Amino acid sequence: MFLPNAHEEKDTAVLLQFIRENPLGLLITGVKSSQDFLQCTHVPCVLDFPEESGESAPNGRLRAHIAKQNPQVKGIVEALENKPNVLDLDDNVLVIFNGTHDHYVTPKYYTETKPDTGKVVPTWNYSAVQVYGKLSLYYDSKTPEAGAFLHKQIRDLSQHTEESIMGYMGGDKPKAWTVEEAPEKYVELLQRNIVGIEIRIEKIQGKFKMSQEMRVGDREGVAEGFAAMGGGDGEGAFEAGQGARFVARCQKAVEDTTHGE
Template sequence: MFISSVHAETDTATLLQFIRENPLGMLITGIESSLDFLQCTHVPCVLDLPQEAGQSFPNGRLRAHIAKQNPQVKGMIEALDNKPNVMQLDKDVLVVFNGKHDHYVTPKYYVETKPDSGKVVPTWNYSAVQVYGKLSLYYDSKTPEAGAFLAQQIHDLSQHTETSIMGYTGGDRPQPWKVSDAPEKYIELMQRNIVGIEIRIEKIQGKFKMSQEMRPGDREGVEKGFARLGGETGQAISALVRGRGKIHDAKKQTA
């Protein structure tokens, strides 16, 4: 991902929080096998912060699970040529997380530059975080290591998505769904058909491309344009343009 300095977000805490709020990642691998070299799977991830993940994961870790029948898993197994309880890929994998809101930006929003010179073109506003890391695969749920990993992963993922994503916290809100609400034998069957994914984070990068590089009048035009557009996306991007613009201006003043 190309990250220009004006769009770069370098605060690790902000990037990790972005993942917590946008847990659906795209797991991308390049593996030499009889299958396609490049594989990608959309997978919701649990993020363990550095202080939660222990000394083996100084930058934190991602946890997930995907189907055993997934070609990406088959490529991993073929490349490793064995099926141990836990196996590790030699090369880094890439996981990309996209923000909830993105949108086309029309040149009509550039109210300062467009009438002045006409030198404007369309663009697209979006936010994204990417993680590079080392992947470990927990293959056989019948083994103690893989069984424990998958049980914890499924519990933690459902707890996070039910409470943080759906807002099911009990009290005045609905109670969250729990793994224990499903029959135990059914969960065991499900676990036999998935593999656990653990990624030790080695590098994390992110960008918020929200018109912060534009002239003040143009930026204000984009903010107002999306506010007029309305809806959840329009209001969200309008607020992001305003917020990222303030961050950009503050950095320029301290530079």
């Protein structure tokens, strides 16, 4: 990831929280096999913070599951000659998490530089976090290790997405759906057709590209421009919630860089 100083986020706690809030990761592997060398799969992940991960993963870990028939899984299994209960890749894998919202930035928003010199071009603002780490594949759900891993992972993921993403906490809101509401035999059947993924985090990087490198008036113009998109043609893109958080990040970029000048 290209990380200009103005865009890089170095606070690990902020990056880990970003993953918690945006759990759909893009898992990328490069494995020599009869499958394509480069493979990627979108996977919702459970993040265990460092304090939850123990000595085996001092930087935290990701837990996920994907279909056993996925070519990415087939390539990993094929590449490893020995087939223990848990398959470990020697090389790092990469997981990319994108923010809930990103958007094109028109030069019209650069309200200081455009009328001054005209030296402005379009860009795209976004936020992303990428993780490098060691992958373990829990392949056979009939083994105790894989069975226990998958049993916990699918329940932890369901709880996180139901409660944190959907807000189903009970009270004035609906109760969260639980795995136990599905027929046991049905869950067992599905579990036999998935594999568990564990990634022990070795490096984490984050980029919040919110026009921080621009002049103060331009940054304000970008934040105001996005904020004004709450109605009319922009309503679909900047409805309450997702768009509001994106605008807040842009406004924070204005405040942070203004205070530093």
